[in-house]
Amino acid sequence: MSASLVLRRRLAGELRALRLQAGLSQEAVAEYLDASAYKIVRIENAQSSIGISDLRQLLALYKVDAETRDRLIDLGRNARKRGGWWSSYRDVLPGPYVQLEAEASLIRNYQPSIVPGLLQTAEYTRAVILASNHTITPEEIDRRITVRMKRQERLRDTEAPLELHALVDEAALHRPGGDGEAMTAQLEALIDAATLPSVDLRILPYVAGIHAGIGYPYVILTFPEPADPDVVFCEGHAGERYFHDAQEVAGFRADFLSTAKVSLDRDASVTLIKRTIREIRT
Structure with missing residues (x-):
């Protein structure tokens, strides 16, 4: 356990x-x-x-x-019991987020600038890691990528999949993560993820204008037991922050709902991603 x-x-x-x-x-x-x-x-x-x-x-x-x-x-x-697959990767996990995610049943993630971690390809992840740390060793990069790919397995679990509601700003589709081929592969992976029953992927288009959650990414984690309240996770240059207060968490939930209302639905989101792929290839 x-x-x-x-x-x-x-x-x-x-x-x-x-x-x-x-x-x-x-x-x-x-x-x-x-x-x-x-x-x-x-x-x-x-x-x-x-x-x-x-x-x-x-x-x-x-x-x-x-x-x-x-x-x-x-x-x-x-x-107090210890274990879990993440235990072998403590050297590349700065905080408790992965453990919380492993026990969550629902993740609501807003990302204004990059593709959410649970939907990233390995090469896109590599580009994100290198952009944030120029001195990181190749071995640590590989271990971080392994962790990210391992986390994604729950989305395809046939028995108890992790449910993901992802709101991604259109800017993330146009900001290259690697070369054109790598970015095309990432966008195709988003289209594939959108077909999963466990994933609700919605793109927030530029035409939505200024909205409730603009400017900062966040993750709302919900757990299967009602006795376990939601947690909000924010990550930036200052490190990781966790919000547990019920009123603060409710504010994030309200922002997420407000942003979802001005986002494209699943089909329209996939259409926009496909159009972006065509633009990259031309």
Whole structure:
């Protein structure tokens, strides 16, 4: 079983709710555990796991019933388990995004400038990596490409495919990722992806003008269990940012819906991609 950041988030949310219900501050809980308040903050933000011994003490402090105690201890044990295919690639994965994506059931991705990672070809990925890091070694490039191709396998899973709703700005179709042949192959891959039942690909045309999400890419991750709230992921030169607050996440969802309304439908999007391919070839 994989290390589950999602389960850790679920446990953190429940522990925070129990603490508030008990009317205790993080400082009071830290004193009870003979630990620092910083440790409690990290546990409640799912930034670190909690040991089973500490978990038992907290549940006793919060005076939970036996059924809740057993359920949360079981959750705590599962949240601490390690594994998953991504474990072998930790050296090229700067943050927890891939693990979150691996446990998500729905990804909503807006991309204003490049093709979304889950829809990239290997050569296009290579061009993206090289553009952002001129000193990277060929070995690390290959490992990063392997990770990206591995992530894409879930889109074609016949039993439980990852559902992807991708909004891609028309600019991404015209910005070359490699030479003309590589870019043509990338656009053809987009057309192929659009035929998958798990993929809803929509192009945001130039004529849509200024819109809600303009200027910044983001990913909204939704998980199969209602107890696990959505997470928003943003990536830029300043690094990775994650939004967990319900109100902030709702804002991103509203932006995505607004942008989707001014995007082309699937058939019109494919027609635009085909036209772009013809332009490249002429």
